[in-house]
Amino acid sequence: MNLPPLIQTFVLHFGEMGSRWGISRTVGQIYALLFLSPEPLNADQIVQQLGFSRSNVSMGLKELQAWNLVRLQHLPDDRRDYFTTPGDLWEILRTLAEERKKREVDPTLTMLRDVLMQTPSTDVERHAQARMQDMHDLIELLTRWYDDIHRIEPSRLAQLLSLGAKVQKIFEVKDWLTGGGPERTGRSVPAAPADTGDTTDTTR
Amino acid sequence: MNLPPLIQTFVLHFGEMGSRWGISRTVGQIYALLFLSPEPLNADQIVQQLGFSRSNVSMGLKELQAWNLVRLQHLPDDRRDYFTTPGDLWEILRTLAEERKKREVDPTLTMLRDVLMQTPSTDVERHAQARMQDMHDLIELLTRWYDDIHRIEPSRLAQLLSLGAKVQKIFEVKDWLTGGGPERTGRSVPAAPADTGDTTDTTR
DNA sequence: CCGTAATTTCAGAAATTTGTGAAATTATAG
DNA sequence: CTATAATTTCACAAATTTCTGAAATTACGG
Structure with a gap:
């Protein structure tokens, strides 16, 4: 890895953080690099700067695209794929929330509804269902709030948050x-x- | 694993979800089991119900305690440790937010402040710092909001959210x-x- | 103290995840 | 078409994480 120290610190940090979230170290670093880059990067530039194998970078970019965290674009007279992150941080935040909701919250909600349909046959099951009902209701309250709030335009939202x-x-x-x-x-x-x-x- | 189907579904789901978050499958399942249980469980009961090794359960409980997600208590005339999750889901939510903030957000904020102190020597570094400043400001806005909001009592917060x-x-x-x-x-x-x-x- | 129950530690086994290089596929310029 | 550049796939290697059993430690009743 051959990066300005300031950028390297950030990239390494996001590599570590990536592991805490669902993504791998590689993916975290690629994202961090793209986030900081003043212009679009292609896969070979990323390979050159982070020192991962070409195929690993390809996988990583694919995953970032699946998360909608990265935009693919083309430069004139160059057939390689170039990648960027959106300039607007609010948009990034929204995407992140959206995707995590899709991957973590929605399946849980589905599973809870499913299980809540079933008829309990013991007291233990009855109690368990009551707990699940509580969880279901809380999650639903929060997602409803989120669905409502996430359409507010950033400047007004910032106003509201502060x-x-x-x-x-x-x-x-x-x-x-x-x-x-x-x-x-x-x-x-x-x-x-x-x-x-x-x-x-x-x-x- | 020998559980009522309804409970088993929930436990398995949380096991999977656990992996998406920082915690392991075991820890997720232990938590799920405690969450649904009408009364405190000791380690051996968990071993019996989930089929993990005794030592694994011990580790798992230790981790859950480190996350403050689980309460230790003792029953009269029984020297084993019994565990529960709080009954109030809002409290659980708050703990979760608190701990994730501590592990993910705070270190990032520290790192950003650190790097923002440094003097950039190139245009690329200057641009990177501007990006980091944006990120820093957004995270700070959000955490300030959180610090403010998280003290509101649940019923009023629910009112506010809806x-x-x-x-x-x-x-x-x-x-x-x-x-x-x-x-x-x-x-x-x-x-x-x-x-x-x-x-x-x-x-x- | 002693004996035993309960819990924890820890080295290594097992399982899972991540990363690589070679080969295959896709895309495009000529 | 053909040649070549770019990307992707995939089987396997490497690294990391998770899990276990045995041994050590701790806690406590008698």
Whole structure:
């Protein structure tokens, strides 16, 4: 491997991290390299920079394509395949979430629904099903939230995220408007809407 | 392995899933079994039900304890160690997020900060650093959000989550209050606060 | 203390995953 | 078409991870 130290650190780190996730060290490093590269790279350039075998790089690129994490493109007068990662990090994040959901969450949800259909014959099974029902409901709540949220455009989403726990105040507005006292907060008089307006000033 | 079919399906599924995450098949299965069990289990009971070696189960339990996913307890007049998973799924979710953050996100953030301190000497390095800065900022935004949100109590968090993309309306309230027109929505007149009150009625 | 039950450690076996080179396939320029 | 460049496939080698049984350690009742 022959890389500027700064880049090498990043690439090696992602190699290690890759193993913690489902992907191999090679795939992690290839991705990291592409992520940092100012321009598209072809397989031989990756081989040259990371020192893996040509076939390994080919496999790795195939896997990254299966994950939709990498884009294939062609340069004029060059028939080799060149690869890049999207420039927009939010897009990368969305892809990552999407793919992990597809591979981990959806199958689990299917399996849970399947098992929840069956009729338990013992108390132990009944208890197990109750646990699975809880898990199912939580996962469904989270995925519904995700499906809803992931379409919000990045800049607004960033705004929303930096709001953090302050979004809770939305309930205070609601309580205030509906005349019902707050049920869970310690405050006896909830903040007025004007207060909520303040909370949206989130440029830290 | 000698389990009710319904439980076996779940246990096997978590074994497979375990491999996709950082944990081994054994650890995944042990966790799944504990999760479904109506009462605490000791190591020998796990051996008996899953058919792994005693030492393997010992290792597995140790790893689950390192992840804080499992609680050790003792039964009266019995000196063996018994294990359970928390009954509250929100707590489990929080632990999971916490531990993954500790193992995956924090080290990455550290590494990024480290590399961002260094002075680039080429254009390629300069570009790489810009990319890393973007990644750093995104991760920091997300973890800040997480740190903020994870302290909200489950019932309120569930309420918030089922709000989904509707939380966006909070900005319309703000725009409305500050007199500024909406910049991004198609609506020329944003919803009034009363409208926002409606959106909190989220019991689907 | 002693004896025994419970758990842990650890070296190596077994299984799985990852990586390679040679051969096959595909694509394209001439 | 043919020649060659580019990529992919695949059988096997290498490396890593997982699992086991035997031995060591720890914990505790008597």
